[in-house]
Amino acid sequence: MRQTGDAWRPSPNSHTIKIALHYPDLALLFLTRRKSYEEVVATMVQRDLASLRRRAASLEEGSDSFLRLTTERKQQTIRRIIPGRRRDSSLVFNEFYGMLYAATRALRPRRVVETGVYMGASSAAILQALEDNGAGRLHSIDLPTSQHRYFLQEGKSIQIGLPSPSLSVGFAVAHRLRRRWDLHLGNSLDVLPDLLQELGPISMFIHDSLHTYEHMTAEFTLGYNALEKGGVLIADDIGYNRAWADFCKANHEQGEVLTNGPGFMGCLVKSH
Ligand SMILES: C[S@@+](CC[C@H](N)C(=O)[O-])C[C@H]1O[C@@H](n2cnc3c(N)ncnc32)[C@H](O)[C@@H]1O
Incomplete structure:
Protein backbone atom coordinates (compact mmCIF):
# COMPACT_ATOMS: atom_id res chain seq x y z
CA MET A 1 0.00 0.00 0.00
CA ARG A 2 1.29 3.51 -0.79
CA GLN A 3 1.98 5.76 2.18
CA THR A 4 1.07 9.23 0.81
CA GLY A 5 -2.47 10.28 1.60
CA ASP A 6 -3.15 7.09 3.54
CA ALA A 7 -4.10 8.98 6.66
CA TRP A 8 -6.51 11.38 4.98
CA ARG A 9 -10.22 10.48 4.97
CA PRO A 10 -13.01 12.57 3.41
CA SER A 11 -15.83 13.57 5.72
CA PRO A 12 -19.09 11.72 5.12
CA ASN A 13 -21.47 13.90 3.08
CA SER A 14 -24.01 13.30 0.33
CA HIS A 15 -21.25 13.09 -2.32
CA THR A 16 -19.04 10.57 -0.48
CA ILE A 17 -22.09 8.49 0.45
CA LYS A 18 -23.16 8.49 -3.23
CA ILE A 19 -19.68 7.30 -4.22
CA ALA A 20 -19.76 4.54 -1.60
CA LEU A 21 -23.14 3.31 -2.87
CA HIS A 22 -21.95 3.49 -6.46
CA TYR A 23 -18.69 1.59 -5.81
CA PRO A 24 -19.49 -0.77 -2.87
CA ASP A 25 -16.35 -2.88 -3.51
CA LEU A 26 -14.08 0.18 -3.25
CA ALA A 27 -16.00 1.53 -0.24
CA LEU A 28 -15.41 -1.74 1.59
CA LEU A 29 -11.69 -1.77 0.77
CA PHE A 30 -11.45 1.85 1.95
CA LEU A 31 -13.42 1.34 5.16
CA THR A 32 -11.32 -1.70 6.09
CA ARG A 33 -8.18 0.39 5.31
CA ARG A 34 -7.00 -1.98 2.59
CA LYS A 35 -7.07 0.89 0.07
CA SER A 36 -6.16 4.54 0.68
CA TYR A 37 -8.24 7.46 -0.60
CA GLU A 38 -5.66 8.00 -3.38
CA GLU A 39 -5.90 4.37 -4.46
CA VAL A 40 -9.71 4.43 -4.45
CA VAL A 41 -9.88 7.56 -6.65
CA ALA A 42 -7.13 6.22 -8.96
CA THR A 43 -9.17 3.01 -9.41
CA MET A 44 -12.32 5.02 -10.20
CA VAL A 45 -10.39 6.98 -12.84
CA GLN A 46 -9.01 3.72 -14.28
CA ARG A 47 -12.52 2.28 -14.57
CA ASP A 48 -13.86 5.43 -16.25
CA LEU A 49 -10.89 5.44 -18.65
CA ALA A 50 -11.50 1.81 -19.60
CA SER A 51 -15.17 2.56 -20.23
CA LEU A 52 -14.36 5.72 -22.25
CA ARG A 53 -11.91 3.78 -24.46
CA ARG A 54 -14.45 1.01 -25.08
CA ARG A 55 -17.14 3.48 -26.08
CA ALA A 56 -14.74 5.56 -28.19
CA ALA A 57 -13.57 2.49 -30.13
CA SER A 58 -16.44 3.05 -32.58
CA LEU A 59 -14.92 6.46 -33.39
CA GLU A 60 -11.61 4.92 -34.37
CA GLU A 61 -12.43 4.96 -38.09
CA GLY A 62 -12.01 8.53 -39.27
CA SER A 63 -11.66 9.80 -35.70
CA ASP A 64 -9.66 12.74 -37.05
CA SER A 65 -12.97 14.21 -38.13
CA PHE A 66 -14.12 14.84 -34.54
CA LEU A 67 -12.74 18.38 -34.57
CA ARG A 68 -14.53 19.15 -37.84
CA LEU A 69 -17.96 18.15 -36.52
CA THR A 70 -20.54 20.83 -35.84
CA THR A 71 -20.84 21.84 -32.19
CA GLU A 72 -24.06 19.85 -31.87
CA ARG A 73 -22.51 16.67 -33.33
CA LYS A 74 -19.44 17.09 -31.12
CA GLN A 75 -21.69 17.30 -28.10
CA GLN A 76 -23.61 14.17 -29.18
CA THR A 77 -20.35 12.28 -29.78
CA ILE A 78 -19.00 13.26 -26.37
CA ARG A 79 -22.22 12.15 -24.65
CA ARG A 80 -22.03 8.83 -26.49
CA ILE A 81 -18.50 8.02 -25.33
CA ILE A 82 -18.44 9.20 -21.70
CA PRO A 83 -19.11 6.52 -19.09
CA GLY A 84 -22.10 8.20 -17.45
CA ARG A 85 -25.40 8.01 -19.31
CA ARG A 86 -27.23 9.32 -16.27
CA ARG A 87 -25.63 12.35 -14.65
CA ASP A 88 -24.70 10.39 -11.51
CA SER A 89 -23.71 7.10 -13.13
CA SER A 90 -20.09 8.23 -13.51
CA LEU A 91 -18.73 10.11 -10.55
CA VAL A 92 -15.47 11.18 -12.16
CA PHE A 93 -15.65 11.54 -15.94
CA ASN A 94 -18.02 14.20 -17.28
CA GLU A 95 -18.17 15.74 -20.78
CA PHE A 96 -14.88 17.62 -20.31
CA TYR A 97 -12.96 14.30 -20.19
CA GLY A 98 -14.81 12.99 -23.24
CA MET A 99 -13.83 16.17 -25.08
CA LEU A 100 -10.18 15.87 -23.99
CA TYR A 101 -9.95 12.22 -25.05
CA VAL A 113 0.14 21.82 -22.27
CA GLU A 114 -2.50 21.70 -19.52
CA THR A 115 -3.08 23.99 -16.51
CA GLY A 116 -4.99 22.70 -13.46
CA VAL A 117 -4.29 19.07 -12.54
CA TYR A 118 -5.93 18.54 -9.13
CA MET A 119 -6.23 14.75 -8.69
CA GLY A 120 -5.18 14.12 -12.28
CA ALA A 121 -8.37 12.95 -14.02
CA SER A 122 -7.98 15.33 -16.97
CA SER A 123 -4.26 14.49 -17.24
CA ALA A 124 -5.14 10.78 -17.25
CA ALA A 125 -7.70 11.24 -20.07
CA ILE A 126 -5.15 13.13 -22.21
CA LEU A 127 -2.32 10.72 -21.40
CA GLN A 128 -4.48 7.70 -22.26
CA ALA A 129 -5.30 9.29 -25.63
CA LEU A 130 -1.58 10.00 -26.27
CA GLU A 131 -0.81 6.40 -25.34
CA ASP A 132 -3.51 5.18 -27.75
CA ASN A 133 -2.06 7.47 -30.45
CA GLY A 134 1.40 6.04 -29.74
CA ALA A 135 2.95 9.54 -29.67
CA GLY A 136 3.00 12.88 -27.87
CA ARG A 137 3.89 14.41 -24.52
CA LEU A 138 1.83 16.23 -21.90
CA HIS A 139 3.13 19.10 -19.72
CA SER A 140 0.78 19.82 -16.82
CA ILE A 141 0.98 22.73 -14.36
CA ASP A 142 -0.57 23.07 -10.90
CA LEU A 143 0.29 24.87 -7.67
CA PRO A 144 2.37 22.92 -5.14
CA THR A 145 0.09 21.26 -2.56
CA SER A 146 1.34 23.66 0.17
CA GLN A 147 -0.51 26.43 -1.73
CA LEU A 162 -6.71 19.43 -3.13
CA PRO A 163 -8.57 19.01 0.18
CA SER A 164 -5.48 17.90 2.12
CA PRO A 165 -1.71 18.63 1.95
CA SER A 166 -1.09 14.89 2.46
CA LEU A 167 -2.48 14.24 -1.06
CA SER A 168 -0.17 14.70 -4.04
CA VAL A 169 -1.05 16.64 -7.19
CA GLY A 170 -2.00 14.21 -9.97
CA PHE A 171 -2.17 11.15 -7.70
CA ALA A 172 -4.92 9.55 -9.82
CA VAL A 173 -2.65 9.20 -12.87
CA ALA A 174 -1.69 5.53 -13.17
CA HIS A 175 2.04 4.82 -13.27
CA ARG A 176 1.67 3.14 -16.67
CA LEU A 177 0.57 6.53 -18.13
CA ARG A 178 3.35 8.64 -16.61
CA ARG A 179 6.09 8.05 -19.17
CA ARG A 180 4.64 10.76 -21.46
CA TRP A 181 4.05 13.19 -18.59
CA ASP A 182 5.93 16.17 -17.13
CA LEU A 183 4.32 17.75 -14.06
CA HIS A 184 5.41 21.33 -13.25
CA LEU A 185 4.53 22.81 -9.85
CA GLY A 186 4.03 26.58 -9.62
CA ASN A 187 1.69 29.40 -10.58
CA SER A 188 0.82 28.79 -14.24
CA MET A 204 -2.92 21.74 -27.83
CA PHE A 205 -3.45 24.01 -24.80
CA ILE A 206 -5.97 23.24 -22.06
CA HIS A 207 -7.05 25.69 -19.36
CA ASP A 208 -8.60 24.39 -16.13
CA SER A 209 -6.81 26.29 -13.35
CA LEU A 210 -7.98 29.56 -11.81
CA HIS A 211 -11.24 30.71 -13.41
CA THR A 212 -11.01 34.48 -12.94
CA TYR A 213 -11.38 36.78 -15.96
CA GLU A 214 -7.79 38.07 -15.69
CA HIS A 215 -6.19 34.65 -15.17
CA MET A 216 -8.16 32.97 -17.94
CA THR A 217 -7.40 35.78 -20.39
CA ALA A 218 -3.69 35.66 -19.52
CA GLU A 219 -3.52 31.86 -19.96
CA PHE A 220 -5.56 31.92 -23.20
CA THR A 221 -3.18 34.55 -24.59
CA LEU A 222 -0.02 32.63 -23.67
CA GLY A 223 -1.42 29.29 -24.82
CA TYR A 224 -2.97 30.56 -28.06
CA ASN A 225 0.21 32.42 -29.07
CA ALA A 226 2.19 29.21 -28.60
CA LEU A 227 -0.22 27.10 -30.69
CA GLU A 228 0.67 26.13 -34.24
CA LYS A 229 -1.97 26.88 -36.91
CA GLY A 230 -4.63 24.15 -36.67
CA GLY A 231 -3.79 23.68 -32.98
CA VAL A 232 -6.56 23.40 -30.41
CA LEU A 233 -7.40 25.54 -27.35
CA ILE A 234 -9.79 23.97 -24.82
CA ALA A 235 -11.09 25.60 -21.64
CA ASP A 236 -13.35 24.30 -18.89
CA ASP A 237 -15.76 26.44 -16.86
CA ILE A 238 -16.01 29.25 -19.38
CA GLY A 239 -19.43 30.18 -17.97
CA TYR A 240 -17.81 31.86 -14.94
CA ASN A 241 -17.23 35.14 -16.82
CA ARG A 242 -16.86 36.61 -20.34
CA ALA A 243 -13.14 35.76 -20.78
CA TRP A 244 -13.76 33.08 -23.47
CA ALA A 245 -16.20 35.17 -25.51
CA ASP A 246 -14.01 38.29 -25.33
CA PHE A 247 -10.86 36.36 -26.18
CA CYS A 248 -12.39 34.67 -29.24
CA LYS A 249 -13.78 37.98 -30.49
CA GLN A 254 -14.93 30.98 -33.95
CA GLY A 255 -14.75 29.63 -30.42
CA GLU A 256 -17.30 26.93 -29.70
CA VAL A 257 -19.30 26.65 -26.48
CA LEU A 258 -20.31 23.15 -25.34
CA THR A 259 -22.18 22.11 -22.22
CA ASN A 260 -20.41 20.24 -19.45
CA GLY A 261 -23.05 19.16 -16.95
CA PRO A 262 -24.56 22.36 -15.60
CA GLY A 263 -21.51 24.38 -16.82
CA PHE A 264 -19.82 25.19 -20.13
CA MET A 265 -16.54 24.40 -21.87
CA GLY A 266 -14.92 26.03 -24.91
CA CYS A 267 -13.00 24.69 -27.87
CA LEU A 268 -11.33 26.50 -30.75
CA VAL A 269 -9.11 25.44 -33.62
CA LYS A 270 -6.52 28.14 -34.38
CA SER A 271 -7.35 29.36 -37.86
CA HIS A 272 -4.57 31.85 -38.63
C1 LIG B 1 -10.63 22.52 -11.39
S1 LIG B 1 -9.15 21.93 -10.71
C2 LIG B 1 -8.44 21.06 -12.07
C3 LIG B 1 -9.18 19.79 -12.40
C4 LIG B 1 -8.52 18.93 -13.42
N1 LIG B 1 -8.25 19.66 -14.67
C5 LIG B 1 -9.43 17.78 -13.76
O1 LIG B 1 -10.39 17.99 -14.53
O2 LIG B 1 -9.21 16.66 -13.29
C6 LIG B 1 -8.21 23.40 -10.65
C7 LIG B 1 -6.77 23.21 -10.25
O3 LIG B 1 -6.09 24.42 -10.61
C8 LIG B 1 -5.10 24.69 -9.67
N2 LIG B 1 -4.74 26.12 -9.72
C9 LIG B 1 -5.43 27.17 -9.20
N3 LIG B 1 -4.78 28.32 -9.44
C10 LIG B 1 -3.66 27.99 -10.13
C11 LIG B 1 -2.59 28.74 -10.67
N4 LIG B 1 -2.52 30.08 -10.52
N5 LIG B 1 -1.60 28.10 -11.33
C12 LIG B 1 -1.66 26.75 -11.47
N6 LIG B 1 -2.65 25.97 -10.99
C13 LIG B 1 -3.64 26.60 -10.33
C14 LIG B 1 -5.70 24.25 -8.34
O4 LIG B 1 -4.66 23.95 -7.43
C15 LIG B 1 -6.53 23.03 -8.75
O5 LIG B 1 -5.83 21.84 -8.51
Missing part, protein backbone atom coordinates in the same frame (compact mmCIF):
# COMPACT_ATOMS: atom_id res chain seq x y z
CA ALA A 102 -11.71 12.66 -28.42
CA ALA A 103 -9.83 15.87 -29.32
CA THR A 104 -6.45 14.35 -28.40
CA ARG A 105 -7.19 11.21 -30.44
CA ALA A 106 -8.33 13.33 -33.39
CA LEU A 107 -5.47 15.82 -33.44
CA ARG A 108 -2.65 13.38 -32.60
CA PRO A 109 -0.73 16.24 -30.94
CA ARG A 110 3.01 16.11 -30.34
CA ARG A 111 3.07 18.60 -27.46
CA VAL A 112 0.17 19.30 -25.14
CA HIS A 148 -3.81 24.55 -2.02
CA ARG A 149 -6.19 26.04 0.52
CA TYR A 150 -9.60 26.55 2.03
CA PHE A 151 -10.96 30.00 2.85
CA LEU A 152 -14.24 31.53 3.87
CA GLN A 153 -15.89 34.08 1.62
CA GLU A 154 -19.16 35.64 2.68
CA GLY A 155 -19.69 32.73 5.06
CA LYS A 156 -19.16 30.15 2.29
CA SER A 157 -16.22 27.70 2.40
CA ILE A 158 -14.18 27.89 -0.84
CA GLN A 159 -11.62 25.21 -1.71
CA ILE A 160 -8.77 25.87 -4.13
CA GLY A 161 -7.01 22.66 -5.09
CA LEU A 189 1.49 32.43 -15.14
CA ASP A 190 5.03 32.11 -13.73
CA VAL A 191 5.71 28.69 -15.26
CA LEU A 192 4.17 29.11 -18.74
CA PRO A 193 6.42 31.79 -20.31
CA ASP A 194 9.66 29.79 -19.88
CA LEU A 195 8.03 26.43 -20.52
CA LEU A 196 6.39 27.56 -23.77
CA GLN A 197 9.60 29.19 -24.92
CA GLU A 198 11.49 25.96 -24.26
CA LEU A 199 8.88 23.76 -26.00
CA GLY A 200 8.42 25.85 -29.16
CA PRO A 201 5.10 25.50 -31.05
CA ILE A 202 2.54 23.31 -29.29
CA SER A 203 -0.50 21.51 -30.73
CA ALA A 250 -10.49 39.85 -29.99
CA ASN A 251 -8.63 37.12 -31.91
CA HIS A 252 -11.23 36.73 -34.70
CA GLU A 253 -11.74 33.07 -33.85
Whole structure:
Protein backbone atom coordinates (compact mmCIF):
# COMPACT_ATOMS: atom_id res chain seq x y z
CA MET A 1 0.00 0.00 0.00
CA ARG A 2 1.29 3.51 -0.79
CA GLN A 3 1.98 5.76 2.18
CA THR A 4 1.07 9.23 0.81
CA GLY A 5 -2.47 10.28 1.60
CA ASP A 6 -3.15 7.09 3.54
CA ALA A 7 -4.10 8.98 6.66
CA TRP A 8 -6.51 11.38 4.98
CA ARG A 9 -10.22 10.48 4.97
CA PRO A 10 -13.01 12.57 3.41
CA SER A 11 -15.83 13.57 5.72
CA PRO A 12 -19.09 11.72 5.12
CA ASN A 13 -21.47 13.90 3.08
CA SER A 14 -24.01 13.30 0.33
CA HIS A 15 -21.25 13.09 -2.32
CA THR A 16 -19.04 10.57 -0.48
CA ILE A 17 -22.09 8.49 0.45
CA LYS A 18 -23.16 8.49 -3.23
CA ILE A 19 -19.68 7.30 -4.22
CA ALA A 20 -19.76 4.54 -1.60
CA LEU A 21 -23.14 3.31 -2.87
CA HIS A 22 -21.95 3.49 -6.46
CA TYR A 23 -18.69 1.59 -5.81
CA PRO A 24 -19.49 -0.77 -2.87
CA ASP A 25 -16.35 -2.88 -3.51
CA LEU A 26 -14.08 0.18 -3.25
CA ALA A 27 -16.00 1.53 -0.24
CA LEU A 28 -15.41 -1.74 1.59
CA LEU A 29 -11.69 -1.77 0.77
CA PHE A 30 -11.45 1.85 1.95
CA LEU A 31 -13.42 1.34 5.16
CA THR A 32 -11.32 -1.70 6.09
CA ARG A 33 -8.18 0.39 5.31
CA ARG A 34 -7.00 -1.98 2.59
CA LYS A 35 -7.07 0.89 0.07
CA SER A 36 -6.16 4.54 0.68
CA TYR A 37 -8.24 7.46 -0.60
CA GLU A 38 -5.66 8.00 -3.38
CA GLU A 39 -5.90 4.37 -4.46
CA VAL A 40 -9.71 4.43 -4.45
CA VAL A 41 -9.88 7.56 -6.65
CA ALA A 42 -7.13 6.22 -8.96
CA THR A 43 -9.17 3.01 -9.41
CA MET A 44 -12.32 5.02 -10.20
CA VAL A 45 -10.39 6.98 -12.84
CA GLN A 46 -9.01 3.72 -14.28
CA ARG A 47 -12.52 2.28 -14.57
CA ASP A 48 -13.86 5.43 -16.25
CA LEU A 49 -10.89 5.44 -18.65
CA ALA A 50 -11.50 1.81 -19.60
CA SER A 51 -15.17 2.56 -20.23
CA LEU A 52 -14.36 5.72 -22.25
CA ARG A 53 -11.91 3.78 -24.46
CA ARG A 54 -14.45 1.01 -25.08
CA ARG A 55 -17.14 3.48 -26.08
CA ALA A 56 -14.74 5.56 -28.19
CA ALA A 57 -13.57 2.49 -30.13
CA SER A 58 -16.44 3.05 -32.58
CA LEU A 59 -14.92 6.46 -33.39
CA GLU A 60 -11.61 4.92 -34.37
CA GLU A 61 -12.43 4.96 -38.09
CA GLY A 62 -12.01 8.53 -39.27
CA SER A 63 -11.66 9.80 -35.70
CA ASP A 64 -9.66 12.74 -37.05
CA SER A 65 -12.97 14.21 -38.13
CA PHE A 66 -14.12 14.84 -34.54
CA LEU A 67 -12.74 18.38 -34.57
CA ARG A 68 -14.53 19.15 -37.84
CA LEU A 69 -17.96 18.15 -36.52
CA THR A 70 -20.54 20.83 -35.84
CA THR A 71 -20.84 21.84 -32.19
CA GLU A 72 -24.06 19.85 -31.87
CA ARG A 73 -22.51 16.67 -33.33
CA LYS A 74 -19.44 17.09 -31.12
CA GLN A 75 -21.69 17.30 -28.10
CA GLN A 76 -23.61 14.17 -29.18
CA THR A 77 -20.35 12.28 -29.78
CA ILE A 78 -19.00 13.26 -26.37
CA ARG A 79 -22.22 12.15 -24.65
CA ARG A 80 -22.03 8.83 -26.49
CA ILE A 81 -18.50 8.02 -25.33
CA ILE A 82 -18.44 9.20 -21.70
CA PRO A 83 -19.11 6.52 -19.09
CA GLY A 84 -22.10 8.20 -17.45
CA ARG A 85 -25.40 8.01 -19.31
CA ARG A 86 -27.23 9.32 -16.27
CA ARG A 87 -25.63 12.35 -14.65
CA ASP A 88 -24.70 10.39 -11.51
CA SER A 89 -23.71 7.10 -13.13
CA SER A 90 -20.09 8.23 -13.51
CA LEU A 91 -18.73 10.11 -10.55
CA VAL A 92 -15.47 11.18 -12.16
CA PHE A 93 -15.65 11.54 -15.94
CA ASN A 94 -18.02 14.20 -17.28
CA GLU A 95 -18.17 15.74 -20.78
CA PHE A 96 -14.88 17.62 -20.31
CA TYR A 97 -12.96 14.30 -20.19
CA GLY A 98 -14.81 12.99 -23.24
CA MET A 99 -13.83 16.17 -25.08
CA LEU A 100 -10.18 15.87 -23.99
CA TYR A 101 -9.95 12.22 -25.05
CA ALA A 102 -11.71 12.66 -28.42
CA ALA A 103 -9.83 15.87 -29.32
CA THR A 104 -6.45 14.35 -28.40
CA ARG A 105 -7.19 11.21 -30.44
CA ALA A 106 -8.33 13.33 -33.39
CA LEU A 107 -5.47 15.82 -33.44
CA ARG A 108 -2.65 13.38 -32.60
CA PRO A 109 -0.73 16.24 -30.94
CA ARG A 110 3.01 16.11 -30.34
CA ARG A 111 3.07 18.60 -27.46
CA VAL A 112 0.17 19.30 -25.14
CA VAL A 113 0.14 21.82 -22.27
CA GLU A 114 -2.50 21.70 -19.52
CA THR A 115 -3.08 23.99 -16.51
CA GLY A 116 -4.99 22.70 -13.46
CA VAL A 117 -4.29 19.07 -12.54
CA TYR A 118 -5.93 18.54 -9.13
CA MET A 119 -6.23 14.75 -8.69
CA GLY A 120 -5.18 14.12 -12.28
CA ALA A 121 -8.37 12.95 -14.02
CA SER A 122 -7.98 15.33 -16.97
CA SER A 123 -4.26 14.49 -17.24
CA ALA A 124 -5.14 10.78 -17.25
CA ALA A 125 -7.70 11.24 -20.07
CA ILE A 126 -5.15 13.13 -22.21
CA LEU A 127 -2.32 10.72 -21.40
CA GLN A 128 -4.48 7.70 -22.26
CA ALA A 129 -5.30 9.29 -25.63
CA LEU A 130 -1.58 10.00 -26.27
CA GLU A 131 -0.81 6.40 -25.34
CA ASP A 132 -3.51 5.18 -27.75
CA ASN A 133 -2.06 7.47 -30.45
CA GLY A 134 1.40 6.04 -29.74
CA ALA A 135 2.95 9.54 -29.67
CA GLY A 136 3.00 12.88 -27.87
CA ARG A 137 3.89 14.41 -24.52
CA LEU A 138 1.83 16.23 -21.90
CA HIS A 139 3.13 19.10 -19.72
CA SER A 140 0.78 19.82 -16.82
CA ILE A 141 0.98 22.73 -14.36
CA ASP A 142 -0.57 23.07 -10.90
CA LEU A 143 0.29 24.87 -7.67
CA PRO A 144 2.37 22.92 -5.14
CA THR A 145 0.09 21.26 -2.56
CA SER A 146 1.34 23.66 0.17
CA GLN A 147 -0.51 26.43 -1.73
CA HIS A 148 -3.81 24.55 -2.02
CA ARG A 149 -6.19 26.04 0.52
CA TYR A 150 -9.60 26.55 2.03
CA PHE A 151 -10.96 30.00 2.85
CA LEU A 152 -14.24 31.53 3.87
CA GLN A 153 -15.89 34.08 1.62
CA GLU A 154 -19.16 35.64 2.68
CA GLY A 155 -19.69 32.73 5.06
CA LYS A 156 -19.16 30.15 2.29
CA SER A 157 -16.22 27.70 2.40
CA ILE A 158 -14.18 27.89 -0.84
CA GLN A 159 -11.62 25.21 -1.71
CA ILE A 160 -8.77 25.87 -4.13
CA GLY A 161 -7.01 22.66 -5.09
CA LEU A 162 -6.71 19.43 -3.13
CA PRO A 163 -8.57 19.01 0.18
CA SER A 164 -5.48 17.90 2.12
CA PRO A 165 -1.71 18.63 1.95
CA SER A 166 -1.09 14.89 2.46
CA LEU A 167 -2.48 14.24 -1.06
CA SER A 168 -0.17 14.70 -4.04
CA VAL A 169 -1.05 16.64 -7.19
CA GLY A 170 -2.00 14.21 -9.97
CA PHE A 171 -2.17 11.15 -7.70
CA ALA A 172 -4.92 9.55 -9.82
CA VAL A 173 -2.65 9.20 -12.87
CA ALA A 174 -1.69 5.53 -13.17
CA HIS A 175 2.04 4.82 -13.27
CA ARG A 176 1.67 3.14 -16.67
CA LEU A 177 0.57 6.53 -18.13
CA ARG A 178 3.35 8.64 -16.61
CA ARG A 179 6.09 8.05 -19.17
CA ARG A 180 4.64 10.76 -21.46
CA TRP A 181 4.05 13.19 -18.59
CA ASP A 182 5.93 16.17 -17.13
CA LEU A 183 4.32 17.75 -14.06
CA HIS A 184 5.41 21.33 -13.25
CA LEU A 185 4.53 22.81 -9.85
CA GLY A 186 4.03 26.58 -9.62
CA ASN A 187 1.69 29.40 -10.58
CA SER A 188 0.82 28.79 -14.24
CA LEU A 189 1.49 32.43 -15.14
CA ASP A 190 5.03 32.11 -13.73
CA VAL A 191 5.71 28.69 -15.26
CA LEU A 192 4.17 29.11 -18.74
CA PRO A 193 6.42 31.79 -20.31
CA ASP A 194 9.66 29.79 -19.88
CA LEU A 195 8.03 26.43 -20.52
CA LEU A 196 6.39 27.56 -23.77
CA GLN A 197 9.60 29.19 -24.92
CA GLU A 198 11.49 25.96 -24.26
CA LEU A 199 8.88 23.76 -26.00
CA GLY A 200 8.42 25.85 -29.16
CA PRO A 201 5.10 25.50 -31.05
CA ILE A 202 2.54 23.31 -29.29
CA SER A 203 -0.50 21.51 -30.73
CA MET A 204 -2.92 21.74 -27.83
CA PHE A 205 -3.45 24.01 -24.80
CA ILE A 206 -5.97 23.24 -22.06
CA HIS A 207 -7.05 25.69 -19.36
CA ASP A 208 -8.60 24.39 -16.13
CA SER A 209 -6.81 26.29 -13.35
CA LEU A 210 -7.98 29.56 -11.81
CA HIS A 211 -11.24 30.71 -13.41
CA THR A 212 -11.01 34.48 -12.94
CA TYR A 213 -11.38 36.78 -15.96
CA GLU A 214 -7.79 38.07 -15.69
CA HIS A 215 -6.19 34.65 -15.17
CA MET A 216 -8.16 32.97 -17.94
CA THR A 217 -7.40 35.78 -20.39
CA ALA A 218 -3.69 35.66 -19.52
CA GLU A 219 -3.52 31.86 -19.96
CA PHE A 220 -5.56 31.92 -23.20
CA THR A 221 -3.18 34.55 -24.59
CA LEU A 222 -0.02 32.63 -23.67
CA GLY A 223 -1.42 29.29 -24.82
CA TYR A 224 -2.97 30.56 -28.06
CA ASN A 225 0.21 32.42 -29.07
CA ALA A 226 2.19 29.21 -28.60
CA LEU A 227 -0.22 27.10 -30.69
CA GLU A 228 0.67 26.13 -34.24
CA LYS A 229 -1.97 26.88 -36.91
CA GLY A 230 -4.63 24.15 -36.67
CA GLY A 231 -3.79 23.68 -32.98
CA VAL A 232 -6.56 23.40 -30.41
CA LEU A 233 -7.40 25.54 -27.35
CA ILE A 234 -9.79 23.97 -24.82
CA ALA A 235 -11.09 25.60 -21.64
CA ASP A 236 -13.35 24.30 -18.89
CA ASP A 237 -15.76 26.44 -16.86
CA ILE A 238 -16.01 29.25 -19.38
CA GLY A 239 -19.43 30.18 -17.97
CA TYR A 240 -17.81 31.86 -14.94
CA ASN A 241 -17.23 35.14 -16.82
CA ARG A 242 -16.86 36.61 -20.34
CA ALA A 243 -13.14 35.76 -20.78
CA TRP A 244 -13.76 33.08 -23.47
CA ALA A 245 -16.20 35.17 -25.51
CA ASP A 246 -14.01 38.29 -25.33
CA PHE A 247 -10.86 36.36 -26.18
CA CYS A 248 -12.39 34.67 -29.24
CA LYS A 249 -13.78 37.98 -30.49
CA ALA A 250 -10.49 39.85 -29.99
CA ASN A 251 -8.63 37.12 -31.91
CA HIS A 252 -11.23 36.73 -34.70
CA GLU A 253 -11.74 33.07 -33.85
CA GLN A 254 -14.93 30.98 -33.95
CA GLY A 255 -14.75 29.63 -30.42
CA GLU A 256 -17.30 26.93 -29.70
CA VAL A 257 -19.30 26.65 -26.48
CA LEU A 258 -20.31 23.15 -25.34
CA THR A 259 -22.18 22.11 -22.22
CA ASN A 260 -20.41 20.24 -19.45
CA GLY A 261 -23.05 19.16 -16.95
CA PRO A 262 -24.56 22.36 -15.60
CA GLY A 263 -21.51 24.38 -16.82
CA PHE A 264 -19.82 25.19 -20.13
CA MET A 265 -16.54 24.40 -21.87
CA GLY A 266 -14.92 26.03 -24.91
CA CYS A 267 -13.00 24.69 -27.87
CA LEU A 268 -11.33 26.50 -30.75
CA VAL A 269 -9.11 25.44 -33.62
CA LYS A 270 -6.52 28.14 -34.38
CA SER A 271 -7.35 29.36 -37.86
CA HIS A 272 -4.57 31.85 -38.63
C1 LIG B 1 -10.63 22.52 -11.39
S1 LIG B 1 -9.15 21.93 -10.71
C2 LIG B 1 -8.44 21.06 -12.07
C3 LIG B 1 -9.18 19.79 -12.40
C4 LIG B 1 -8.52 18.93 -13.42
N1 LIG B 1 -8.25 19.66 -14.67
C5 LIG B 1 -9.43 17.78 -13.76
O1 LIG B 1 -10.39 17.99 -14.53
O2 LIG B 1 -9.21 16.66 -13.29
C6 LIG B 1 -8.21 23.40 -10.65
C7 LIG B 1 -6.77 23.21 -10.25
O3 LIG B 1 -6.09 24.42 -10.61
C8 LIG B 1 -5.10 24.69 -9.67
N2 LIG B 1 -4.74 26.12 -9.72
C9 LIG B 1 -5.43 27.17 -9.20
N3 LIG B 1 -4.78 28.32 -9.44
C10 LIG B 1 -3.66 27.99 -10.13
C11 LIG B 1 -2.59 28.74 -10.67
N4 LIG B 1 -2.52 30.08 -10.52
N5 LIG B 1 -1.60 28.10 -11.33
C12 LIG B 1 -1.66 26.75 -11.47
N6 LIG B 1 -2.65 25.97 -10.99
C13 LIG B 1 -3.64 26.60 -10.33
C14 LIG B 1 -5.70 24.25 -8.34
O4 LIG B 1 -4.66 23.95 -7.43
C15 LIG B 1 -6.53 23.03 -8.75
O5 LIG B 1 -5.83 21.84 -8.51
